[in-house]
Amino acid sequence: MDVFQINQHDDRPIELTVKNYEYKTRKTDPFYVEVNKVMKYYAVCPACKNPIIIVNLYVDKTLDKNKNKMPVHAKHCKYSVTNLAEYSQEAYDDCPLGNPSKFGGSSKHRNKNRSNEIVGLIKDYPVVLYNEIRRITCIDFTEKTFSSMLDTFIKAEGYYYKYINKYNLPYGFLNMQKSIRIFRNKLYYSPFKSEMINSINNSEFFQYKDYIITPKLKDGFYEIELYLANHKIDSEYEIETIDLIIIEKSNGKTNQIFKKTVKIDIDKYINAIDKHRRINGITEAIKLID
Ligand SMILES: [Zn+2]
Numbered sequence: 471m472d473v474f475q476i477n478q479h480d481d482r483p484i485e486l487t488v489k490n491y492e493y494k495t496r497k498t499d500p501f502y503v504e505v506n507k508v509m510k511y512y513a514v515c516p517a518c519k520n521p522i523i524i525v526n527l528y529v530d531k532t533l534d535k536n537k538n539k540m541p542v543h544a545k546h547c548k549y550s551v552t553n554l555a556e557y558s559q560e561a562y563d564d565c566p567l568g569n570p571s572k573f574g575g576s577s578k579h580r581n582k583n584r585s586n587e588i589v590g591l592i593k594d595y596p597v598v599l600y601n602e603i604r605r606i607t608c609i610d611f612t613e614k615t616f617s618s619m620l621d622t623f624i625k626a627e628g629y630y631y632k633y634i635n636k637y638n639l640p641y642g643f644l645n646m647q648k649s650i651r652i653f654r655n656k657l658y659y660s661p662f663k664s665e666m667i668n669s670i671n672n673s674e675f676f677q678y679k680d681y682i683i684t685p686k687l688k689d690g691f692y693e694i695e696l697y698l699a700n701h702k703i704d705s706e707y708e709i710e711t712i713d714l715i716i717i718e719k720s721n722g723k724t725n726q727i728f729k730k731t732v733k734i735d736i737d738k739y740i741n742a743i744d745k746h747r748r749i750n751g752i753t754e755a756i757k758l759i760d
Contacts (some may be wrong), residue, residue: 471544471567471708474513474522476501478555478599482744483516483567483637483737486544488527500553504748512551513544514598517637520553520558543707563645566635567736570710573645573701578630587636588629592620598742602640605716606732608660609652609696619647637736641698641712652716655683662730666716669728675718676727693719700731710734 473483476494484490491511495501503510511524522544529540546568550557561566580642592599600616611619611647623643628634634642644650657663658677670678675685685692700713716728 471515471736472542473516473567475516475525475655476513478514481516482741485737486524487540488510491527498722499701500551503551503563512547512554514555515544515546515565515567516637517567518546518558520559520562520565520568521547521549521555523547539643541707543709545708566637569707570638570703571633572632573642573712575633575697576626576646577632577740578627579632584635585627585629588639589717591636591639592623592629593618595746596620597744597745598739599640599643602656602739602742603644605660605738606640606644607696608658608666609650609662610656610658611650611652612655615650615655619643619650622647624708637712637740638734638738641734645698645701645712647697649697651693651718652683652696653692653694656681656684665730666728673718673727674723674725675720690720694727695719 472486474486474491474494475482475484484494489500491513495511495513501512503512511527513522513524514520515522524542524544526540526542544563546565548557548562600611603616603619604610623629623646624648627644628643631642631646634646657666660666665723667678670676670683675687676683676694677686678684683694694715695714696714699715702711704710711731711733714728714730714732715726717724717726719725
């Protein structure tokens with residue numbers, strides 16, 4: 471994974487970078503530990519509180535046998551680390567970061583606390599979810615579309631889905647929507663926005679004109695939809711990816727016009743929620759005049 475935490479009572483993930491890790495740990499015990507003359511770097515998993523080990527912290531330019539760069543990342547340890555964390559197999563088996571469930575299907579858990587936490591996040595911070603699904607897909611979904619997505623989620627009891635947790639909620643939320651109509655939608659800010667515009671303009675039936683996804687021809691029946699597919703778990707690096715796919719349809723013909731594999735960011739959503747909570751706290755003491 472590419473997040474860590476140093477405090478067992480804090481479940482907010484911190485993005486794993488050399489700078490963040492050095493700053494948070496102060497390069498001290500019990501995070502920096504010399505074992506048999508080799509320095510090891512530890513932290514805790516924000517979700518399951520088990521110890522994790524940081525790999526390639528100072529060697530992120532190392533190449534593997536296929537000459538791929540080996541990035542800094544963290545992996546769960548299967549042992550206790552003195553003065554840091556006791557290893558718990560049970561917590562690991564349940565950890566959404568170390569042992570994620572495969573996306574898809576509708577198998578459910580029946581943990582009321584867990585489902586209520588998800589429902590609470592959606593109900594209290596809908597804007598955060600709305601912003602996240604737009605950021606992930608680059609589609610500026612209309613409020614009407616967002617409302618119908620919420621309907622789908624609640625009706626299907628998405629909050630009980632095994633593969634959905636508070637870290638990956640926006641991805642799980644999108645994934646369970648099947649296909650989402652994006653006809654006449656605007657695009658949202660994203661690093662791959664220009665790539666998406668090119669794909670739409672190069673499609674058979676659609677174009678991005680006047681900041682809207684619109685058919686090239688006025689007459690006829692055209693449809694354009696987005697969906698998520700092909701969720702992959704890389705257990706070596708403990709990261710997950712999923713594909714964003716856009717298809718167009720007309721007269722029984724379907725073309726795939728865009729496909730992008732994106733990494734599932736598990737820190738963005740829950741940290742955005744936390745920020746909203748803090749910002750709300752700033753105005754809490756302000757009173758209305760009677
Ligand atoms: Zn974990």
